[in-house]
Amino acid sequence: MQIRALESADLQSISKLVSDVSNMDILPHFCRQGKSEFISRVIPDLEATMNPALFKSIVATELDQIIGFGAIREQNYITHVFVSKNAQGKGVGKALVNKLVSFADGKQVSLRASINARSFYEAIGFSATEPEGRFNGIRFIPMSMPLDKVK
Template identity: 30%
Template structure:
């Protein structure tokens, strides 16, 4: 596998990130969601919605090879993972782990007292987050057609 680097997303990369998110969502997550849930997710990942969140309350990291974005993570309020997606060809190669590690470091720089980071994981992502050190904090829920399990990772 080619090497990759992780850093803040650039404004001109957000459309590429959105394309990556949608393609992975459509293949791995959407099949378990209702039409309402899919519609709500698509509204969440419009370019306008992403840019608005990045201006007000979130930051986004991108994992890049020389030629492409292979993963993205969006963190809200320096404490909650809103999005974490890796290109299919790079699943199992440490991209998500590196994105999470980098995001946690950035959150801790902002708030040295941060005790935990949370996520609302799709059914597909629960075992992935468990491998990344998260545990379920509540049973699976459905909100606006979106299925998720609240999860938390305690920070040392």
């Protein structure tokens, strides 16, 4: 597996990856409103991650195929971590998060974990900072990790 910076030519591949993973792992946890809101926000938001002035975005590849995608903004807020279903459980997510955390600046890094990803983030050192939240039907868990505890 290789991790590299996101390139503009990757947008179609990461859009498909995010859509596929979302349909299998994330959207089943949402009500109708949440599904609609997520679809209308997340896929279009991927284009914003192409802006290096706002985001550091990376992809994980294997045999020249994108198997993971991650982005961090403001050097301390992870906005996206998606790993293809076939690559889940093989360390790709952890490698992406570790690389994103290496860009972090400050005392901690934070994120809003999807319901299905809570145990993954807890296993790599994140803790819930608030109870489950909802925004227009999108369920999430606010989490953070002190940078001195990076695993």
